[in-house]
Amino acid sequence: MTISEGRWVSPFDIEDSTSYSNYLPVEGLTALARESFDIVVVGGGGAGAVAAIEAADRGASVLIVEAMASPGGNTQISGGTIRLVADAPMAVEHLMHLAQGATPRAVMEAFITGLVEIEGWIDAHGGSLEIRPEKVDDSHDRVFPISRPGSSFPNYPGGDALGRRALVPPRREGRHNGAALWDLLAENLERLKIPLVLNARVSRLSTDEHRRVNGVEITTNEGPIHIAANRGVILTCGGFAYDDALMTQYYGLPLPSVCLPARATGDGVRLAADVGADLWHMNAAACSVGYRLPGLEAGIQAKMPDYGFVLVDQNSRRYLSETDLENHSAIFAMTAQDSITGEYLRTPSFVIFDEQTRRAGTLAHLPHGANRHYPWSADNSVEIDRGWIQRAETLDELAGLLGLGEAALTSCVSEFNQSFDQQVTDRFGRSLNAMRSINQPPFYGAAVYPIIVNTQGGPRRDEACRILRPDGTPISGLFGAGELGSLWNRLYAGAGNLSECLVSGRLAAKSALTN
Numbered sequence: 001m002t003i004s005e006g007r008w009v010s011p012f013d014i015e016d017s018t019s020y021s022n023y024l025p026v027e028g029l030t031a032l033a034r035e036s037f038d039i040v041v042v043g044g045g046g047a048g049a050v051a052a053i054e055a056a057d058r059g060a061s062v063l064i065v066e067a068m069a070s071p072g073g074n075t076q077i078s079g080g081t082i083r084l085v086a087d088a089p090m091a092v093e094h095l096m097h098l099a100q101g102a103t104p105r106a107v108m109e110a111f112i113t114g115l116v117e118i119e120g121w122i123d124a125h126g127g128s129l130e131i132r133p134e135k136v137d138d139s140h141d142r143v144f145p146i147s148r149p150g151s152s153f154p155n156y157p158g159g160d161a162l163g164r165r166a167l168v169p170p171r172r173e174g175r176h177n178g179a180a181l182w183d184l185l186a187e188n189l190e191r192l193k194i195p196l197v198l199n200a201r202v203s204r205l206s207t208d209e210h211r212r213v214n215g216v217e218i219t220t221n222e223g224p225i226h227i228a229a230n231r232g233v234i235l236t237c238g239g240f241a242y243d244d245a246l247m248t249q250y251y252g253l254p255l256p257s258v259c260l261p262a263r264a265t266g267d268g269v270r271l272a273a274d275v276g277a278d279l280w281h282m283n284a285a286a287c288s289v290g291y292r293l294p295g296l297e298a299g300i301q302a303k304m305p306d307y308g309f310v311l312v313d314q315n316s317r318r319y320l321s322e323t324d325l326e327n328h329s330a331i332f333a334m335t336a337q338d339s340i341t342g343e344y345l346r347t348p349s350f351v352i353f354d355e356q357t358r359r360a361g362t363l364a365h366l367p368h369g370a371n372r373h374y375p376w377s378a379d380n381s382v383e384i385d386r387g388w389i390q391r392a393e394t395l396d397e398l399a400g401l402l403g404l405g406e407a408a409l410t411s412c413v414s415e416f417n418q419s420f421d422q423q424v425t426d427r428f429g430r431s432l433n434a435m436r437s438i439n440q441p442p443f444y445g446a447a448v449y450p451i452i453v454n455t456q457g458g459p460r461r462d463e464a465c466r467i468l469r470p471d472g473t474p475i476s477g478l479f480g481a482g483e484l485g486s487l488w489n490r491l492y493a494g495a496g497n498l499s500e501c502l503v504s505g506r507l508a509a510k511s512a513l514t515n
């Protein structure tokens with residue numbers, strides 16, 4: 001019986017789920033249909049695992065249903081950073097500024113309260129957290145886009161109240177970042193003997209005559225199978241970066257993503273909408289800068305290792321101070337439409353650089369993401385040979401290869417060089433310390449896109465992670481956690497989604513069992 005075949009596996013991906021023994025073969029589903037559970041969790045990623053662990057810790061019977069052939073979701077391939085709290089009341093104030101009116105205070109308060117407890121929860125579940133060493137922005141590891149040590153938006157009050165970023169240390173050789181976090185969660189699923197059924201895509205939520213959600217339906221080749229959930233269904237299906245229709249509807253155009261394609265399909269949005277859920281934060285995303293590459297469904301995050309570069313639009317115009325662009329906020333600058341023509345002249349944009357920058361290091365940021373095992377060459381030569389990066393002896397020739405106007409590109413680079421040579425700050429305010437003339441041939445250029453790290457939208461939920469209708473009343477029996485219907489609106493502080501997986505997973509399970 002085949003329920004749902006994985007649609008895509010990255011050639012560079014080696015997801016590891018071998019250490020877990022509670023997997024139920026898909027054939028076991030028919031037997032499961034005769035059983036019922038207190039809680040059914042839809043989605044076997046980080047938030048789903050936390051919800052299931054919390055439910056089991058509270059004595060409930062719980063089943064996780066995962067669409068793909070291995071669990072872990074995008075959590076397993078993520079950066080793994082979790083935010084600590086330095087000053088809880090001020091952290092709430094900061095989040096209220098970032099939400100810009102689109103998330104109620106009660107939700108932010110519940111999040112920060114839960115986040116304060118997270119280190120203790122991790123500790124009680126056999127793990128630990130260690131502070132991530134902050135990178136120094138001018139370390140030449142990555143000068144674009146930058147990662148700020150604190151909140152991505154320190155201009156709003158309370159940015160310091162969000163604490164440092166922390167990581168679960170590796171529990172197995174070579175398993176860092178999100179993989180280490182996932183391993184800790186998987187060990188607890190194993191310890192608690194929580195069943196997890198794989199290759200099982202939930203296609204519908206079932207409701208009783210009072211519109212209470214009472215189970216899930218899984219489509220199989222032999223017809224639908226219903227699994228009952230007596231206390232509640234928790235949706236933790238992740239995001240929708242690969243659903244072109246949702247992307248076009250809410251962001252204006254489909255964008256590449258660093259997520260695992262078959263895991264960010266937007267199922268959760270449709271499942272919840274189908275039973276009357278309100279949606280929120282649908283045009284919010286954590287968004288970096290990256291490459292869309294032939295033959296790879298997932299993109300690769302771009303980085304510049306040296307200051308001799310500019311970012312230009314399709315008319316060869318610079319449009320920002322490149323070295324101030326924050327790693328999660330590229331969507332604002334790069335999806336702006338031209339107000340006269342309506343065109344997306346910055347999607348793609350182009351990075352233009354010279355030989356010194358090319359030699360300074362890799363032009364890709366690959367510690368995590370769907371293609372994290374792609375062996376990008378240290379001097380970028382392989383990617384140049386592949387045609388992903390164009391090379392030319394002159395800027396005019398480079399403009400031709402990239403489809404840009406020759407004169408416009410040359411004059412843009414000359415203006416940039418002149419600012420640096422004369423030590424006059426340019427009109428975008430780029431620091432002179434973060435500039436270098438682009439003057440050492442050959443010259444290079446590559447198309448770069450706003451690249452989705454994760455979407456934030458989905459069913460609206462309250463402070464107890466109950467999924468709400470448009471009139472604000474909870475849909476009985478339905479709860480949500482994680483990236484699907486996240487509390488984050490368009491301004492994202494960084495390291496906030498995994499924190500939310502941990503906090504909201506716990507809250508959703510607690511609510512389901514006490515409602």
Ligand SMILES: Cc1cc2nc3c(=O)[nH]c(=O)nc-3n(C[C@H](O)[C@H](O)[C@H](O)COP(=O)(O)OP(=O)(O)OC[C@H]3O[C@@H](n4cnc5c(N)ncnc54)[C@H](O)[C@@H]3O)c2cc1C
Nearest residue numbers: 043045047067073074075078079081202238482483497498
């Ligand atoms: C490269 C990268 C780096 C990141 N770094 C960080 C970071 O450092 N800090 C941070 O806070 N955030 C980070 N994020 C974001 C964060 O990792 C995600 O938001 C988070 O992992 C989402 O967890 P989740 O449990 O909600 O979803 P996921 O972990 O994606 O799990 C969802 C699961 O649901 C399954 N599913 C979907 N539909 C169905 C269905 N119909 N039936 C059954 N199963 C279904 C999917 O297959 C998937 O396995 C990063 C993301 C990426 C991609």
